[in-house]
Amino acid sequence: MYDLNGKTILVTGGTGSFGKKFIAKVLQQDVKKVIVFSRDELKQYEMAQDFTDPRIRFFIGDVRDKERLYRAFDGVDVVIHAAALKHVGACEYNPFEAVKTNIHGAQNIIEAAIDRGVQRVIALSTDKAASPVNLYGATKLASDKIFVAANSYAGNKETKFAVVRYGNVVGSRGSVVPFFKRIKETGKLPITDERMTRFWITLDQGVQFVLDNLERMYGGEIFIPKIPSMKVTDLATAIAPECEIEVVGIRPGEKLHEAMITEDDARRTMEFDSYYVIQPEFPWWSDENTNGGKTLPEGFSYVSNVNEDWLTVEQLRELVEGM
8 A cells, every 4th residue: 555654745626525435444544644636615615524634634615626726735745536516417407517517627636736735636536427417527538638748747756646447336325225225115216228337335445545546556547447237227226126127218418338448448457356457558658567467468458337347236235234
């Protein structure tokens, strides 16, 4: 694991599900300071009731505001960029707002990090960024490419940038699990399509994967964990087996199955025991940076419906009950 002892870490969107879990984990190490950077003062106030460690700081700010980022990044060693507009429907209806936060915000993070001498930056991505069909996915694809290219943009500065891409997080805010739990008393659970599949990861796994990649990164990689898939119908059965499933049709911007590595990306992807690395196309990039990995076969893609690892109804039930 990357040595965070004595370092200052800043998390954008730090009051979200990932941010709180990540910060709790990081505070177990001998860090100098952890900064929560987010827009919502109420969420920061509520979080401060649970996080009383004197090493934590709360910064009100928006990634759209470059000047505020410059102030917040002063003395920061590591940035985890988790802030985003990520609700698919909201991004479809408010496209310019999604662009301002997810794309312009990414540029602001990069410029502030380089100019302030931040050592390492990891940006969180999503499976929706691979072959996107909705605006949220398209903005995150643009963000991924911007962060990868930032390693060249940094010139002779020491700041390194990498991306972590993974699937749906069990029980995160806005996920289908709390929604199903909330409406199961009605006796019906709405499913957009009975064939639908998704990748699935726990918050703990997501946090650990980010921490692991702080150590692995050379700059420019997109890291993708090997995680199980699940059928949405199995999830509904796990949460409320007594409920009737009501098929309501696919919503705008929704896919039947999610991808994390496209066939085109696979040509420059290396496989390891528990993860993949999409390598950047830089003149200075060396295959030795991903030493120990193996190339993927022609035509490979990492898509939720053709995954080799699947969660059963019983495993899903255990995950949901453990939340």
